[in-house]
Amino acid sequence: MTRAITSISQPKLRLEVLTPEEVQKIHAATLRIIETVGVRFPSVRALEVWAAHGAEVDRDRQVVRARPELIEAALKTCPPAYPLAARDPSQDLALDGNHVYLGTDGCGVEVIDLHSGKRRSTVLQDVGEIARLADATPEVAFHWVPVSAQDQPPETRGLHEIQAIWENSTKHVQTESIYNAREAQAAIEMAALIAGGREALRKRPVLSLMQCTASPLGHDGGSLDAALLAAEAGLPTGFMTMAANLTTGPATMAGNLAVGNAEVVAGTALLQLASPGAPVFYAAAQTASDLRTGAYTGGGPEDFLYGAATNALADFYAIPLSMGSFATGAKEPNWQAGIENSLSTFMASVVMSDMLLGCGFLHGSRIWSYAEMMLDCEIFAIVHKMMQGILVNDETLALEAIAAVGPGGNFLTHKHTRQHMRDVFLPQFMDRRPYNEWEARGDDARDWALEKARATLARHQPDPLDPRLSAELARITASLEA
Amino acid sequence: MSAELFQKMAQSIIEGDADLAADLARQSIEAGLDPLEAINQGFVVGVNTVGESFSCGDAFLPELVMAGEAMKAAVAVLEPEMKRLGAERQVFGRVVLATVQGDIHEIGKSLVGTMLSASGFEVHDLGVDVPTARIIEKVKEVDANLVGLSALLTTTMVRQKEVIDELDKLGLRARVKVMVGGAPVTRDWVQKIEADGYSEDAIGAVAVARQLVGAA
Numbered sequence: 001m002t003r004a005i006t007s008i009s010q011p012k013l014r015l016e017v018l019t020p021e022e023v024q025k026i027h028a029a030t031l032r033i034i035e036t037v038g039v040r041f042p043s044v045r046a047l048e049v050w051a052a053h054g055a056e057v058d059r060d061r062q063v064v065r066a067r068p069e070l071i072e073a074a075l076k077t078c079p080p081a082y083p084l085a086a087r088d089p090s091q092d093l094a095l096d097g098n099h100v101y102l103g104t105d106g107c108g109v110e111v112i113d114l115h116s117g118k119r120r121s122t123v124l125q126d127v128g129e130i131a132r133l134a135d136a137t138p139e140v141a142f143h144w145v146p147v148s149a150q151d152q153p154p155e156t157r158g159l160h161e162i163q164a165i166w167e168n169s170t171k172h173v174q175t176e177s178i179y180n181a182r183e184a185q186a187a188i189e190m191a192a193l194i195a196g197g198r199e200a201l202r203k204r205p206v207l208s209l210m211q212c213t214a215s216p217l218g219h220d221g222g223s224l225d226a227a228l229l230a231a232e233a234g235l236p237t238g239f240m241t242m243a244a245n246l247t248t249g250p251a252t253m254a255g256n257l258a259v260g261n262a263e264v265v266a267g268t269a270l271l272q273l274a275s276p277g278a279p280v281f282y283a284a285a286q287t288a289s290d291l292r293t294g295a296y297t298g299g300g301p302e303d304f305l306y307g308a309a310t311n312a313l314a315d316f317y318a319i320p321l322s323m324g325s326f327a328t329g330a331k332e333p334n335w336q337a338g339i340e341n342s343l344s345t346f347m348a349s350v351v352m353s354d355m356l357l358g359c360g361f362l363h364g365s366r367i368w369s370y371a372e373m374m375l376d377c378e379i380f381a382i383v384h385k386m387m388q389g390i391l392v393n394d395e396t397l398a399l400e401a402i403a404a405v406g407p408g409g410n411f412l413t414h415k416h417t418r419q420h421m422r423d424v425f426l427p428q429f430m431d432r433r434p435y436n437e438w439e440a441r442g443d444d445a446r447d448w449a450l451e452k453a454r455a456t457l458a459r460h461q462p463d464p465l466d467p468r469l470s471a472e473l474a475r476i477t478a479s480l481e482a
Numbered sequence: 483m484s485a486e487l488f489q490k491m492a493q494s495i496i497e498g499d500a501d502l503a504a505d506l507a508r509q510s511i512e513a514g515l516d517p518l519e520a521i522n523q524g525f526v527v528g529v530n531t532v533g534e535s536f537s538c539g540d541a542f543l544p545e546l547v548m549a550g551e552a553m554k555a556a557v558a559v560l561e562p563e564m565k566r567l568g569a570e571r572q573v574f575g576r577v578v579l580a581t582v583q584g585d586i587h588e589i590g591k592s593l594v595g596t597m598l599s600a601s602g603f604e605v606h607d608l609g610v611d612v613p614t615a616r617i618i619e620k621v622k623e624v625d626a627n628l629v630g631l632s633a634l635l636t637t638t639m640v641r642q643k644e645v646i647d648e649l650d651k652l653g654l655r656a657r658v659k660v661m662v663g664g665a666p667v668t669r670d671w672v673q674k675i676e677a678d679g680y681s682e683d684a685i686g687a688v689a690v691a692r693q694l695v696g697a698a
Contacts, residue, residue: 042586107636109636109666109668109671110668110670120670121668121670121671148636148666150636154636154637154638154640155637157636157637158637177636179635214586214587218586220586221586222584246543246544247589247593248589251544289543290543291542291543292536292539292542292543292685293543293682293683293684293685294543294589294590294593294683294684295682295683296665364665366665366666366668
């Protein structure tokens, strides 16, 4: 059983989407927004933390204004590197600025059924099946809760979901679907059972939490309470902004970056004030709303630029970034999906965003497609190959082989070719067949991707959870349902 | 004189200038113009113009929303005068809008509110995190014939069903139509909770609302 996770590291490509001066300007604008406009923190606990540290707290409006010195001092305690631990320690991920890891995307509500091909609402079993496929797929380094277990009670749904992933995979779990204190507390207990105690969990956090901000310039109360608990327990915790040009953010990209940055920076500062040194990450999936409908677009040139620009901000604050890439707005795996997912992933990867979210969705993260998941993994594999760049040395210049083959010969039979032919990328899903064969068969990448998902799921059995551990996790969830 | 004022009114809506629209509404009252005429021959002409250029792709959503907000500002000035005169603006329906309990996401719902009110509906927007009881109370209070419920989270979406069940229990379902919205809302969900309609965006929501109240 293969265990190695494919990650991008030691990149040879570089891109400067924002100059240091531009980053500085966005940072200054961010501090000014937090100081003069303020950010909404609708949580009693969060407001108390801010007040205790001398921020100006308007309790009626639940808006906090904080001086730049307070924010900058708070951010100084963020650890620049830490691991995302896995149930199988050989699958631990290093968030150290030198790796790009791919996760599954999250919280969809429908799935294209693997067998019937029909679209339907998602249930708990889908969470497990997708996790099992991700477990077997080397490009997937960690999980988000991919789809919503809509057959489970709303008050414990998030707990059923993370257990289903742990049952089906040994890789790291990051949940974006737990956003209240009660469920967060239970999730921490569950993670501690898996890690072997609260202290062990702190060293090897097998669970991390991602919370969405409420753009513009707000947070959700339950999310804040959950994040504060997670940070206190030493679980990596991040706030994701999805500020969108025209609707939840200004029409201009710099302004939209500043709004989102103010949300994330203020949220991150809160976690550091409450639990100094807690592992935190920056998360973002900014976009432009559609000019005609205002709808979430899930792709476009603005998204691609945000993918690269946000890492410049996260690097400036020296915290890892979880960047929204993939998540095409296309309704099926098609031209649009290919363009959006390739460009967003390339732009987020070339700047070394630590985590990419994520593979598998259509229609702007609403509809899970097993075929799209496999195709997205191929996009990641292509970017992975590109990021290695071109190695130039005596061996790769191949002068000896060139001399031996000489004018007019060919390299197929040369020893040098035999030694290096496996450096050449071999796609799984690109159609390089003769035209006639394509015409006769009438199939394409989507069919092959789906077949691959089916074949993998028919075969792959993950390392199971100890049944006693399973029972204990279930007991914690059940205790919240009583 | 009034023709010129009507034209200015239409223009203020086209430009999405709420302050100017309100100002022109005040001028029309001072000049003793019939407020209904000011609406129908002045402001509504602007709304229709923007609507038409939006339909053929020349105008974008922000222009539509700004026109809607300007219209709202003008009507707010004219309303007391209409009441005083015993005149009533004809509305397609009375809508209660809310983002359901536990959910604070409101941009989509607010957009729907603006578009509905610009399209001739009387809109009562209760805001976010609104308990079912409060929604029901408002429906009864204003004698609404349409309810719009928004939710972004899969865990709060269930409240949409709660409101529908409650309306059912009170025997109000026959005359109160329910439309739902929010990113996780799908046709399956709409059928499951027996809502009357849904739309993925605010423009579509107006068409659904018109259809539900028989004004299509």
